[in-house]
Amino acid sequence: MINTPYLLYLGHSDDELSIKTSRGLAVFRPDVCVGEFRHDDCPLTLGLPRMDFALAAAAGAKTLVLGVANAGGRLGEDLIADAIAAMEAGLDIASGLHQRLKDDERLVEVAGRLGRNLHDVRDPQPGIPVGNGKPRAGNRLLTVGTDCSVGKMYTTLCLEQGLTKRGVKADFRATGQTGILIAGSGVPLDAVVADFISGAIEQISPDRHDGGWDLIEGQGSLFHPSFAGVSTGLLHGAQPDAIVMCHDPVRKHMRGLPHYQVPDLAKCLEANLRVAALTNPNVRAVGIALNTSSLPQAEAEALCARTADALGLPCTDPYRMGVETILDRLLADAPAPAAKTEAA
Amino acid sequence: MINTPYLLYLGHSDDELSIKTSRGLAVFRPDVCVGEFRHDDCPLTLGLPRMDFALAAAAGAKTLVLGVANAGGRLGEDLIADAIAAMEAGLDIASGLHQRLKDDERLVEVAGRLGRNLHDVRDPQPGIPVGNGKPRAGNRLLTVGTDCSVGKMYTTLCLEQGLTKRGVKADFRATGQTGILIAGSGVPLDAVVADFISGAIEQISPDRHDGGWDLIEGQGSLFHPSFAGVSTGLLHGAQPDAIVMCHDPVRKHMRGLPHYQVPDLAKCLEANLRVAALTNPNVRAVGIALNTSSLPQAEAEALCARTADALGLPCTDPYRMGVETILDRLLADAPAPAAKTEAA
Numbered sequence: 001m002i003n004t005p006y007l008l009y010l011g012h013s014d015d016e017l018s019i020k021t022s023r024g025l026a027v028f029r030p031d032v033c034v035g036e037f038r039h040d041d042c043p044l045t046l047g048l049p050r051m052d053f054a055l056a057a058a059a060g061a062k063t064l065v066l067g068v069a070n071a072g073g074r075l076g077e078d079l080i081a082d083a084i085a086a087m088e089a090g091l092d093i094a095s096g097l098h099q100r101l102k103d104d105e106r107l108v109e110v111a112g113r114l115g116r117n118l119h120d121v122r123d124p125q126p127g128i129p130v131g132n133g134k135p136r137a138g139n140r141l142l143t144v145g146t147d148c149s150v151g152k153m154y155t156t157l158c159l160e161q162g163l164t165k166r167g168v169k170a171d172f173r174a175t176g177q178t179g180i181l182i183a184g185s186g187v188p189l190d191a192v193v194a195d196f197i198s199g200a201i202e203q204i205s206p207d208r209h210d211g212g213w214d215l216i217e218g219q220g221s222l223f224h225p226s227f228a229g230v231s232t233g234l235l236h237g238a239q240p241d242a243i244v245m246c247h248d249p250v251r252k253h254m255r256g257l258p259h260y261q262v263p264d265l266a267k268c269l270e271a272n273l274r275v276a277a278l279t280n281p282n283v284r285a286v287g288i289a290l291n292t293s294s295l296p297q298a299e300a301e302a303l304c305a306r307t308a309d310a311l312g313l314p315c316t317d318p319y320r321m322g323v324e325t326i327l328d329r330l331l332a333d334a335p336a337p338a339a340k341t342e343a344a
Numbered sequence: 345m346i347n348t349p350y351l352l353y354l355g356h357s358d359d360e361l362s363i364k365t366s367r368g369l370a371v372f373r374p375d376v377c378v379g380e381f382r383h384d385d386c387p388l389t390l391g392l393p394r395m396d397f398a399l400a401a402a403a404g405a406k407t408l409v410l411g412v413a414n415a416g417g418r419l420g421e422d423l424i425a426d427a428i429a430a431m432e433a434g435l436d437i438a439s440g441l442h443q444r445l446k447d448d449e450r451l452v453e454v455a456g457r458l459g460r461n462l463h464d465v466r467d468p469q470p471g472i473p474v475g476n477g478k479p480r481a482g483n484r485l486l487t488v489g490t491d492c493s494v495g496k497m498y499t500t501l502c503l504e505q506g507l508t509k510r511g512v513k514a515d516f517r518a519t520g521q522t523g524i525l526i527a528g529s530g531v532p533l534d535a536v537v538a539d540f541i542s543g544a545i546e547q548i549s550p551d552r553h554d555g556g557w558d559l560i561e562g563q564g565s566l567f568h569p570s571f572a573g574v575s576t577g578l579l580h581g582a583q584p585d586a587i588v589m590c591h592d593p594v595r596k597h598m599r600g601l602p603h604y605q606v607p608d609l610a611k612c613l614e615a616n617l618r619v620a621a622l623t624n625p626n627v628r629a630v631g632i633a634l635n636t637s638s639l640p641q642a643e644a645e646a647l648c649a650r651t652a653d654a655l656g657l658p659c660t661d662p663y664r665m666g667v668e669t670i671l672d673r674l675l676a677d678a679p680a681p682a683a684k685t686e687a688a
């Protein structure tokens with residue numbers, strides 16, 4: 001639907017967290033990313049060739065992905081000007097921002113005049129049902145977090161790769177715009193109407209009878225005052241058999257909210273298990289995933305070991321150290337597929 | 345904006361819970377309701393004169409309110425046929441259903457041809473912010489519940505009337521379609537996009553410095569697998585100083601979900617206080633509101649007394665027995681307005 005290859009947009013971003021969509025694509029779909037676009041004041045890079053729009057078009061890029069985020073997901077004047085310039089150079093535009101490309105008259109006018117496509121990845125498909133909480137057949141794992149942007153998507157994708165490598169059927173179920181761009185399907189959960197949050201997850205993770213796992217991408221945090229409603233509905237809709245809790249050990253405060261502290265790991269784990277138990281009383285935690293990218297290797301390993309000891313769970317940095325310890329725990333005490341199918 | 349007086353729609357409904365919007369208007373805005381419309385198979389009544397559309401128009405009705413609800417809030421064929429007949433008789437249409445009047449081509453065509461207005465009360469206003477969880481000045485009370493449809497709106501409106509009668513400034517903050525029709529403003533919370541649930545409540549209950557109370561209408565239940573996300577975001581956005589928990593003592597199971605039990609009162613209260621504490625660590629419970637409409641008076645009073653004893657909180661049926669005991673508790677240990685203002 002969205003033409004590839006992509007040119008990934010960084011714009012004026014100077015905050016690593018704000019470019020997570022662009023980076024996610026660069027990491028998990030490098031085959032379809034020809035370059036990155038950034039202004040001179042942007043100190044960040046994805047390690048891709050820097051290109052302006054004309055160069056990218058000449059290199060074969062078909063779509064500029066506005067893979068940046070900001071609170072509220074608004075389209076700033078700079079984004080709009082850049083998107084227009086990209087269309088003039090021959091590119092389509094894809095965006096995961098809350099504010100829709102198709103709601104901006106200038107973008108719609110230029111796209112119409114030049115014959116370009118505007119893709120709003122954050123528009124949910126119609127027909128999402130109200131959740132019903134009925135037990136479903138199959139195995140489900142959900143990543144949860146102490147905060148937003150702590151590695152839930154990365155962890156989920158690493159778990160999918162790890163299970164697949166072990167010969168266990170596994171499917172990544174995307175719930176955010178980057179995940180959807182990577183997986184090719186999913187639901188942009190934070191854009192779903194509030195009454196349908198859990199139903200949206202029930203829909204993307206239906207009954208499965210092949211003994212495999214649905215690996216569901218988590219969103220937000222039960223301890224984030226802006227987004228805990230999303231996380232709650234996601235827990236209920238996922239009815240996970242297993243959760244993996246993701247955490248950024250150097251995060252100073254909740255994302256965007258200097259007046260809110262990051263919760264204690266044990267307290268956060270307990271809260272997630274308690275909420276999840278409403279729709280799956282057998283839910284269990286199988287691991288902790290730390291984003292240790294800012295720590296030296298030895299320190300990262302020591303921190304994972306200490307955390308594992310403290311919580312009695314495997315702890316790793318999935319991207320840096322792999323997910324084998326978590327998979328060992330997950331598969332060691334998973335219910336037999338037959339029993340699960342019968343129960344549902 | 346919506347022309348009054350109203351004709352209230354019951355249609356083919358045979359479930360008291362499904363007509364709560366029509367009944368809420370009949371109870372709290374009797375001055376603007378001229379009659380009710382029901383088919384012969386509808387065993388329910390609001391105690392208003394039964395009228396067909398022509399009779400209602402002749403009696404002065406300006407708008408048919410489709411004050412009925414069903415899971416998912418869809419517009420059935422019978423509702424559409426009735427709405428068209430009502431427009432042909434001269435009435436506008438107002439609806440609180442999820443599925444919008446303006447999304448049905450037949451309704452739009454008839455309304456356009458006849459010059460009638462279609463009002464979708466469930467469409468949120470644009471510009472809702474992401475919640476920020478910052479402490480706000482003023483006093484706030486939120487009604488919460490063991491389930492959906494257990495009397496949260498009634499209780500909130502009774503508390504508003506009671507406080508006003510005591511000379512305390514109080515404002516009802518509506519979060520559902522009926523409440524919005526009654527109050528003339530508010531936010532249809534279950535129709536808000538998931539990322540903005542708490543922000544929507546912060547917006548309708550901003551700083552207040554007059555020593556009065558915002559009385560915020562609750563929605564759903566932390567223990568309802570379909571809607572707990574909404575309830576969670578509402579708790580966080582409301583940052584209530586006080587909560588009143590509403591409960592239907594004869595409810596057999598969670599609304600719409602025979603496979604889910606109604607939670608224990610103490611457990612539900614504790615869960616609500618725990619979630620609310622994220623944005624207001626000083627939150628306290630000040631009462632229990634039971635909907636005893638199906639019980640004899642003596643039994644209702646005994647149940648309230650037992651519940652009060654068991655939980656150590658005032659317990660009443662607000663509509664039947666008043667809210668004085670809850671108001672006594674609320675005002676006895678409320679922080680002084682000055683202290684609150686300073687804190688924020």
